[in-house]
Amino acid sequence: EVNKEKVYAAFDQICKTKNYNFTYGTAGFRDHAIRLDTVMFTTGIIAAIRSITHGGKYTGVMITASHNPPQDNGVKIVEPKGDMLLPSWEPEITRLVNLASNNTFDAWFDAMMDFYKSKTTSDDVIPHFMLAHDSRESSPHLLHCLTTGVEAWFGVNNVKIKCHGLLTTPQLHFLTFLQRENDSVKDYNTFFQNAWANLYKGDDEELPFDNLYVDTANGIGSRQLELFIKDWKFPNDRIHILNGDYQNPSKLNIDCGADFVKTQHKLPKHETNTKLSPRDLYCSFDGDADRIVFYYQDSQEKFHLLDGDKISTLFAKFLQKLLHESQLGSQLKLGVVQTAYANGNSTKYITDKLCVPVSCTKTGVKHLHHEAQSSYDIGIYFEANGHGTILFSEKFQQLVKMNTNHAAKKLYHFSQIINQTVGDAIADMLGVLITLISLKWTAHDWDKEYQDLPNLLTKVIVPDRTLFETTDQERKLVKPVGLQPKIEDCFNKFEQGRSFVRASGTEDAVRIYCECSDDSKIKLLSTEITELVV
Ligand code: NG1
Numbered sequence: 001e002v003n004k005e006k007v008y009a010a011f012d013q014i015c016k017t018k019n020y021n022f023t024y025g026t027a028g029f030r031d032h033a034i035r036l037d038t039v040m041f042t043t044g045i046i047a048a049i050r051s052i053t054h055g056g057k058y059t060g061v062m063i064t065a066s067h068n069p070p071q072d073n074g075v076k077i078v079e080p081k082g083d084m085l086l087p088s089w090e091p092e093i094t095r096l097v098n099l100a101s102n103n104t105f106d107a108w109f110d111a112m113m114d115f116y117k118s119k120t121t122s123d124d125v126i127p128h129f130m131l132a133h134d135s136r137e138s139s140p141h142l143l144h145c146l147t148t149g150v151e152a153w154f155g156v157n158n159v160k161i162k163c164h165g166l167l168t169t170p171q172l173h174f175l176t177f178l179q180r181e182n183d184s185v186k187d188y189n190t191f192f193q194n195a196w197a198n199l200y201k202g203d204d205e206e207l208p209f210d211n212l213y214v215d216t217a218n219g220i221g222s223r224q225l226e227l228f229i230k231d232w233k234f235p236n237d238r239i240h241i242l243n244g245d246y247q248n249p250s251k252l253n254i255d256c257g258a259d260f261v262k263t264q265h266k267l268p269k270h271e272t273n274t275k276l277s278p279r280d281l282y283c284s285f286d287g288d289a290d291r292i293v294f295y296y297q298d299s300q301e302k303f304h305l306l307d308g309d310k311i312s313t314l315f316a317k318f319l320q321k322l323l324h325e326s327q328l329g330s331q332l333k334l335g336v337v338q339t340a341y342a343n344g345n346s347t348k349y350i351t352d353k354l355c356v357p358v359s360c361t362k363t364g365v366k367h368l369h370h371e372a373q374s375s376y377d378i379g380i381y382f383e384a385n386g387h388g389t390i391l392f393s394e395k396f397q398q399l400v401k402m403n404t405n406h407a408a409k410k411l412y413h414f415s416q417i418i419n420q421t422v423g424d425a426i427a428d429m430l431g432v433l434i435t436l437i438s439l440k441w442t443a444h445d446w447d448k449e450y451q452d453l454p455n456l457l458t459k460v461i462v463p464d465r466t467l468f469e470t471t472d473q474e475r476k477l478v479k480p481v482g483l484q485p486k487i488e489d490c491f492n493k494f495e496q497g498r499s500f501v502r503a504s505g506t507e508d509a510v511r512i513y514c515e516c517s518d519d520s521k522i523k524l525l526s527t528e529i530t531e532l533v534v
């Protein structure tokens with residue numbers, strides 16, 4: 001039985017934000033941390049109810065705002081299988097959170113009670129959930145808001161909360177997937193260290209790069225990577241963590257990290273400016289380490305970005321080779337999933353050169369994940385910004401285990417190095433490194449497979465972004481009526497021109513993407529499209 005007085009007392013103590021609307025979007029709830037008290041209070045109870053609907057299995061709750069600035073924070077719920085909250089729950093959770101900030105306690109309580117009763121059939125199931133947070137200053141307080149709500153609703157003894165403290169987002173997904181009460185980050189580390197050890201030959205393996213520099217955005221990724229590399233079979237003197245000051249949350253994501261590098265097309269800032277050599281490989285994590293991009297500088301000191309599209313193509317090339325060598329190519333379907341933001345030349349390379357099928361979905365990893373899962377035995381998906389992973393089907397697992405040839409074994413071990421629950425900077429880093437080592441490819445070898453078309457991603461603020469409606473996986477506008485033909489007329493004037501416009505799902509802005517073959521004309525194309533939009 002829910003004790004209404006107790007819930008009221010806790011609600012009254014925690015929920016201070018009033019008259020404010022939140023949306024559970026692609027990245028869960030995200031906002032300025034000072035506004036998130038009510039959100040946390042309600043979200044925890046809902047994560048527990050979600051656990052009950054799964055018969056008491058662990059759900060996960062991650063407190064993070066990824067690449068957002070230090071003053072922001074956010075929260076998202078993870079399903080027991082390690083994937084993101086079932087999309088059909090998003091409108092419900094949005095409605096309930098907004099009742100808490102825009103209505104009376106009674107109205108919120110009644111709606112929560114109705115929801116609770118509609119989802120639970122007996123009082124016997126004890127909800128279980130796992131919690132973790134990134135390195136933001138506001139995280140411990142928000143965690144307190146969340147647990148206070150849950151304990152008031154269920155009673156301290158009728159809910160099991162396992163708090164992992166500091167973790168990266170993908171670590172929390174992975175531990176939720178394992179569903180084991182006593183597992184910790186150690187188990188995550190052992191799992192991926194072992195997977196690596198099955199593929200990496202050790203000291204006699206020649207590395208196709210001199211040093212590996214990892215920019216961890218002054219976020220939680222730095223602490224977790226430090227822990228990981230302690231028992232990682234890899235020459236320690238070759239790996240260097242940059243921007244690792246996670247204990248100073250005001251530096252999080254500032255002038256560094258995957259988002260900075262991808263959007264600015266330049267090196268992140270860091271204290272000791274070591275001289276870059278073309279033989280060195282660089283990568284950047286984002287603030288919660290679920291994204292990664294690579295890059296290097298050539299001998300002319302030109303910066304080369306190896307983003308999510310390049311990671312996809314690298315994996316496609318490597319896995320196709322292994323499929324061929326293992327003679328499983330005809331039985332297992334390999335494919336790549338992208339969004340409209342993928343560089344046109346990456347799509348061309350995968351389709352025309354590798355002859356691997358490509359699907360395009362809407363923005364947001366849940367769409368890519370779903371497509372990779374439903375269409376392929378090996379489904380590689382990455383957003384251009386570096387968020388992605390590879391999914392291996394049940395059929396894949398069976399076939400590679402039955403085959404004893406070397407390539408099939410390698411395929412199996414490679415599938416173990418990948419965190420299949422969600423994009424994971426650490427696991428993806430391992431995947432890229434082992435691929436480069438196996439192919440004996442330098443960063444330049446990787447990069448020269450195809451050349452990115454010059455492109456520009458910008459955003460504009462419009463009075464009402466909801467007026468922008470799209471179709472064809474967001475590649476075309478249906479509203480405002482008449483705008484799409486004008487956009488097409490405009491980009492068709494440019495060689496290999498392409499452009500699309502869509503409302504952002506995470507910011508109050510409209511995004512404009514442009515690409516064309518001529519570097520000197522990309523700004524012009526972008527300006528012309530912007531003039532049509534505003
Ligand atoms: P929106 O704001 O809907 O474009 C952004 C990223 C997505 C995804 C989400 C969630 C771009 C163009 N968009 O979405 O790829 O990562 O944030 O974090 O990078």
Ligand code: ZN
Nearest residue numbers: 066286288290
């Ligand atoms: Zn992130």
